[in-house]
Amino acid sequence: MAHLWLPFTQMRSFRPQTRTFVRGSGTMLEDARGTRVYDAVSSIWTILHGHCHPRIVEAIARQAATLDHATLLGASNPAAATLAERLCALTDMDRAFFCSDGASAIEAAIKMAAQYWQNLGRPQRRRFVRMANAYHGDTIGAMSVSDIGLFKSRFGELTFETRALRDGAALGPDVAAVIVEPLVQAAAGMQLVDRTAYDALRDIEPLLIVDEIATGFGRTGTMFAYEQTALRPDVLCLGKSITGGALALSCALVRRRVYDAFLGDDGARVHFFHGHSYAGNPVACAAALASLDLFDEETTLERAAGIARRAGARLQNLRHHPLVLEARQCGAMIGIELRGDAWRVADRLYEAGHFTRPIGEVLQFVPPLCSTDIEIDAFFDALSGALAS
Ligand SMILES: Cc1ncc(COP(=O)(O)O)c(C=O)c1O
Known part of the structure; x- marks a missing residue:
């Protein structure tokens, strides 16, 4: 890590102990500590069918x-x-x-x-x-x-x-x-x-x-x-x-x-x-x-529709949360704009096993299109927990 320079990253505050990914499988990434996290941002809108799909x-x-x-x-x-x-x-x-x-x-x-x-x-x-x-x-x-x-x-x-x-x-x-x-x-x-x-x-x-x-x-x-x-x-x-x-x-x-x-x-x-x-x-x-x-x-488009429905339902509960300024959704692309502290919330989410990266104060949920209802619910449960804390 002594010679690596990361894009859009303040290197002085980057903590390589977390977010150094060594393995990927399905919707999950594993970091160097052996912690598995859900890739809730599809590695910035790239991963579709899951990591390392056979x-x-x-x-x-x-x-x-x-x-x-x-x-x-x-x-x-x-x-x-x-x-x-x-x-x-x-x-x-x-x-x-x-x-x-x-x-x-x-x-x-x-x-x-x-x-x-x-x-x-x-x-x-x-x-x-x-x-x-x-x-x-x-x-x-x-x-x-x-x-x-x-x-x-x-x-x-x-x-x-x-x-x-x-x-x-x-x-x-x-x-x-x-x-x-x-x-x-x-x-x-x-x-x-x-x-x-x-x-x-x-x-x-x-x-x-x-x-x-x-x-x-x-x-x-x-x-x-x-x-x-x-x-x-x-x-x-x-x-x-x-x-x-x-x-x-x-x-x-x-x-x-x-x-x-x-x-x-x-x-x-x-x-x-x-x-x-x-x-x-x-x-x-x-x-x-x-x-x-x-x-x-894998009927990916049908799965995407299911993800959009499930996430949309979970988003409804968040819309009136006092810390949420606006929740935006188009299919399986979701942005939850907070009134502040998005990076702290993202850090809490990481600790709870969910990897996302805010854009300004906007938390992103752009999941791999192979995500299950259980994974989507787990993300929104963790987000509610992070907002509460
Ligand atoms: C709409 C759009 N166009 C172009 C790009 C640039 O793509 P890349 O980062 O692969 O150069 C991005 C990246 O986020 C994007 O969102």
């Missing part, structure tokens, strides 16, 4: 022994090609451009939109429009289309200017793309977006980038949150849970009209000028394929 572990092992990695720069591999096909079938999109982390898919989507208009001979379309409270990642482009001052303001010199959607003139003739999170703005503290906020984005000329990196793969009740809205993405960004949470992988799925704008002669230099070393890594793609299979084999 189907995913087996798929990873088989692929790793066959082809561990091969670049996608001017080359292909069967796992990436099959995953592209399955994701396109699932979303009705046409092509998958693979990246690695969520932010790298956002960077690709931003540059794709900019180059799309250049390729069409309309480079004046180069501005980006974002929603209030948006969060799309921590790299420079992703920060630029984000809106959370706490994460972004100290890097103001580095980011480029973007426009807020609420501004009436936002969708002018200089706009390349609008980027939105559908239904839930998770990093803003599970803020819920009114579905009608998306109505203005129907049939617009700029590209519509829909960021499902946090909401995708069943967490809001449907496979993808945009299915519950009027949004029709031109570019759809997926990440986090795409591999069931086992490995880093992300992608930007696009419609044919976007893809076609990048076709031309070899010398024309209209192909997409972007790529990442581990894009479409075959082992990560194999994990993603196994995760998709598990949706059928």
Whole structure:
């Protein structure tokens, strides 16, 4: 631990004795002291079917022994090609451009939109429009289309200017793309977006980038949150849970009209000028394929609906608690905003066997979609206990 630097963590107060995880199984993590805790935040919205799910572990092992990695720069591999096909079938999109982390898919989507208009001979379309409270990642482009001052303001010199959607003139003739999170703005503290906020984005000329990196793969009740809205993405960004949470992988799925704008002669230099070393890594793609299979084999969406119902019922009792400012829920994504002390409550929860991480004063409950009623009840019982103390 003497040489490790953790993201979004004040290292001076970090206590490695807790929260050093050595093992995972199902919904549980085991720390270095041998304490088992329920992963109530799905390791920041990644784990879907449980830690170390045997189907995913087996798929990873088989692929790793066959082809561990091969670049996608001017080359292909069967796992990436099959995953592209399955994701396109699932979303009705046409092509998958693979990246690695969520932010790298956002960077690709931003540059794709900019180059799309250049390729069409309309480079004046180069501005980006974002929603209030948006969060799309921590790299420079992703920060630029984000809106959370706490994460972004100290890097103001580095980011480029973007426009807020609420501004009436936002969708002018200089706009390349609008980027939105559908239904839930998770990093803003599970803020819920009114579905009608998306109505203005129907049939617009700029590209519509829909960021499902946090909401995708069943967490809001449907496979993808945009299915519950009027949004029709031109570019759809997926990440986090795409591999069931086992490995880093992300992608930007696009419609044919976007893809076609990048076709031309070899010398024309209209192909997409972007790529990442581990894009479409075959082992990560194999994990993603196994995760998709598990949706059928384990009826994951039905389980997600059950989790949403059970957690929703338990949330009702908390809404009127004097320490709770607001309780927000969309499917299995839940934020409980406290009047203060969220980190102390999270520490108490950890002691009681439940791992979550507050965002500001918002406690998160975003459970793995294999969680049982007993586990959900245990979390809310522990939360009531922590609030009482
Ligand atoms: C909506 C959304 N987009 C993008 C990202 C960035 O993903 P990553 O942390 O994998 O770079 C996040 C991360 O929380 C997110 O919530």
